[in-house]
Amino acid sequence: MKGCAIWLGLVASLVLGKANAKDYWQQRVEYTLDVKLDDVHHVLHATEHLAYFNNSPDTLRFIYFHLWPNAYKNNHTPFAKQRLLEGKEDFQNAKKNERGWLDSIDFIASGKGKLTIEYMDKSHEIAKVMLDKPLLPGQQADFDINFRVQIPKIFSRMGHEGQSYQISQWYPKPAVYDAAGWHTFPYLDQGEFYGEFGRYDVTITLPENYVVAATGRLLTAKEDTFLDSMARLTRKKIMDNTIKRKVVEIASSSKTKTIHYIQDNVHDFAWFADKRFYVMKGGVTLPRSGRQVASYTMFQPNLVDDWLRSTDYVDSTILFYSKYVGEYPYTSATAVSGALLPSAGGMEYPMVTVIGKVPAKQLERVIVHEVGHNWFYGMLGSNERQYPWMDEGINSFYEQLYFDKKEDNAEGKKTTLKEAFRGNMDRYLLSDQPLDLIHVYEARMRIDQPCNLPAADYTAMNYGTCVYGKTSWNLKYLYYYLGEYAFSKAMQSYFDKWHFKHPQPNDFKEVVQQESNQRMDWFFNDLMQTTKQMDYAIKKVRKDGGHDVLTIENKGQITAPVFIGGGHTVGNDIFQDATALPTQSRAPVKDKDTVSLAKVVYDTSKVFNVSFPTGDYDFYFINPYPLTPDLYGKNNKYYINPPKGRGKALQFKLALRPESFNHYTIHYMPVIGLNSQDGFMLGISVYSGLLPMRKLEYNFTPMFGFKSGGLDGFAMMGYNVYPYSASFTHHIAVRVSARQFTYNYAAKLAYRRIVPTLEYELNKSRKTNPMLHKIQLSSNLINHFSSGKTTGLSEMHLQERKALIGQYYVNQLRYSFVKEDVVHLCKGSFTVQQSDKFNRAMAELNFKNPSLLPRQLVWLRLFAGSYFGKLPTENRFMMPLGGNTGKLDPTYEHLYTDRQGNDQIALDGGGLKFGSDTFLSRRWMASVNVAASIVRLKSIPISLYFDLGAYMGDANKITTGYAGGIMIGEPQGIFALFIPVLYSSNISQWQKDTKQPYHLTFVLNLDKLSPYAVKREILKHLN
């Protein structure tokens, strides 16, 4: 599927490089669709007559058809597989009667016989229909198609929730044939469509009391009257305050109705039916042509308060896009509320859009976006699967412009991060304010992707941040660079030239270059097609005969126009240098300073000078507001009046703040801790910011233990490199971390662990590849020391002190890999340790795979380890058959609530669920740990586990043991509890002999909760 998309893209770019606008052609389709809804069995019975017009210069012997309902057939379709990568397991667990498909299909050449169908894929989503005679250029082929669709439950776009229907991507539809050839692809959740323009003549038959929204002009007068009366009734009930907000299921009437729609110049047809819909009707008169456009919104009763102004949103979107892009050509526009999953927001179809369960505050934004797709998708019919930026990216830019222009609207106002923390997170995330932060975050860690990739090549996160976010932000840059007038003129020319057609990226570029009369490679090549980094800096400012001369340095890989702002510090009036502004537009003022755009400079030199008359400004600022994707903001601001130089003042901030361009920020936060040896701990954490990534990271967390009376805590300092041009290396980190806690309070013993680490992470071949490889070289320097007076200590404790006090080292080389999605995990490591106390090598493999047992979780762990050269003499350096306890953790890798206890275990030895310092080996050990879930409480699995292990004991005797019981939680997660049920006789005997109470054990991976680990975890899941 992906290979195919890449191949087509390559062909497209080769062919289109040579293509000439004069040679442009596109196929035409004319559909007559007749569909009946069976709302008892959720089935569509349909017939389709298709007239296919070959306008290409080629003779066609077959036509590819998309049968997309088959995407919902089983767990092996490309949709089902992608959904897992997106982190969603709902479809995997779907029952047969919740799935969907298209069957009983026949293609009949008009008046002749059945045509041969060859399926191109396992899921039968792509059918190659062999023509009975060659279709010559300029000729027409006619097909009669019978088909039946089993409508799935809502998992993606098409489906039903009870008797509420969303019917889209539902009929056999020819793949687009254009200058690059055939564009066949399977249905995907992340990745949209490409359709031939033409005429749809559709009749829908269904029980009379359904309210229907659809693409097309409604021809059935009775239905038109019905909708008008529904709209009047809804309005009256709202005015009278008699409207019911409760959703009541309504039985389908036994009588049916048939509704007829017709529409030309569209490339798809979707419809929505629900018996509970309220209807609102609005409309606008288009200012240029004076044409009327009716607007409808339809929604379930519980949404009435949220949707009160919904037709206003549809109307203002039509007016806005008609003004800035091109006039709306159709007679109506409809928005309906549907059961799309919340993550989807909304989905666009020609003239009709479905809005998911979005919070009321986001409704206007989602409606603007989806109705806006009538332009970028509907009329400008680009290939969304191949170039999603052309619809999603450009449309997101206009969505944001709509809100920027509508300053008085609360929804459109930008939310600061501070407000976001006060609870307006949704607004914050939807505004373009954090785009710079997200971009900087991604680009510094090199997890961003170019804007122009095919949809399926993006990670789930980057499909949002790059296709929607970065593209619209880049367009805003272009908009400010060209100015509103020139930008809008270019966009209108693009619309005039390409509406109702299939524009390619180069067609858009050509229009923008023509209209602006300049080459735009910096934009279309560098910003849109690469992840090259942009970083301009003000190196210095000197005075030269009445001028301030700024020396600007390009420290990045992108050469592009630079916005230079000038401003005054707090207290002065806003200074507007209107003559030099690229547009009349006023960008929002940031910080307490006032900034105005002073100059736009496009100089391709590495270092260049820009001068301003002295006295105009107190400081200069590159990329104010911010308008460009400049990655390092700290070198962007320069003061000439005091404080002189770059804004570098140190500031201390509580908790977490985004990086400041004006200050070096040191964060701090009070912290508390608790463990049995130190008791309650209180301290302070001082750290560098977490987001976006800094090259230099540090964290100092000293704590005072109230029981131990000692100094405890953590410290870490590291330096990160994400080399831009390296092909094999993703990340190199050099780090020193330290930890100090009480080891044994009763014996007055503490430990200190200092670990210098060199970490190397391999680059992924593809960003969507879930496999991560890492190599770590570290040295564990462990020191045990006295933490108090020895008076009154028992003989046992004195012995222990004698044995422990001192230091040792463990050098470690570890290779690890992890491949994970929401239900599967495959992870492994190979570790070699060299120490002054022992040498050993260990290998471990972990699997989590529910497909072995449907609907159950299964964990499998395989472990093997062996000592070599130097055998350990002390127990704590030996491998345990059970879990590692706090006393058997030679590198102090784990954090324990009680270092002296036997209850908390770490599963990195034999992994049998008991904690003991017996059953140890100084030779070799191998074990198998399995667990399978029997039931899930909420999301917590309850499982049966069984462990089996063997080791070479002293005197060359092989000992085996097993343990089984009940597990609550996940062994690889943060917490799991083990309830033992059976042990092998030797373990039972040991328990009797040592009078071990019957006890539970648990895993607590506290290190998974550290902010750095959480950040790494997020990173892992995003990519």
Ligand SMILES: [Zn+2]
């Ligand atoms: Zn969209």
